[in-house]
Amino acid sequence: MIDESQSSKIFEKYPDKIPIIVNKYDKEKTLPDINKKKYIVPKEMNFTKFIYIIRKRINLTSEKAIFITINGKLCPSNSTMGEIYQDNKNDDGFLYIIYSSENTFG
Secondary structure (H helix, E strand, C coil), X not given: CCCHHHHHXXXXXXXXXEEEEEEECCCCCCCCCCCCXXXXXXXXXXXXXXXXXXXXXXXXXXXXXXXXXXXXXCCCCCCEHHHHHHHHCCCCCCXXXXXXXXXXXX
16 A cells, blocks of 8 residues: 555645556466556546556457456446546555456455
8 A cells, every 4th residue: 555645645736636556466367567557547537448548558459358346346337537436445545456357356
């Protein structure tokens, strides 16, 4: 986890954006590591658009599946990042997103 003061500084500088940290599922063997883990995205951004960004960052072809979980659950693809953040943010002020090639929840 990250110090809460870091997210406070981000909100001070970018009040209409949210801080996100993306990690690969720790038991994931088939997908590559993401080349950028920290993001600051607009609250209005659609979740589907953010998934697209993740896919590009790990160079995943369109025929390969990816599962994105937040707090161990899937989120509706038509949600905005702001809505997802409000429901799932960590105590440190960051939204933690995990990606994998298999359904790893429940």
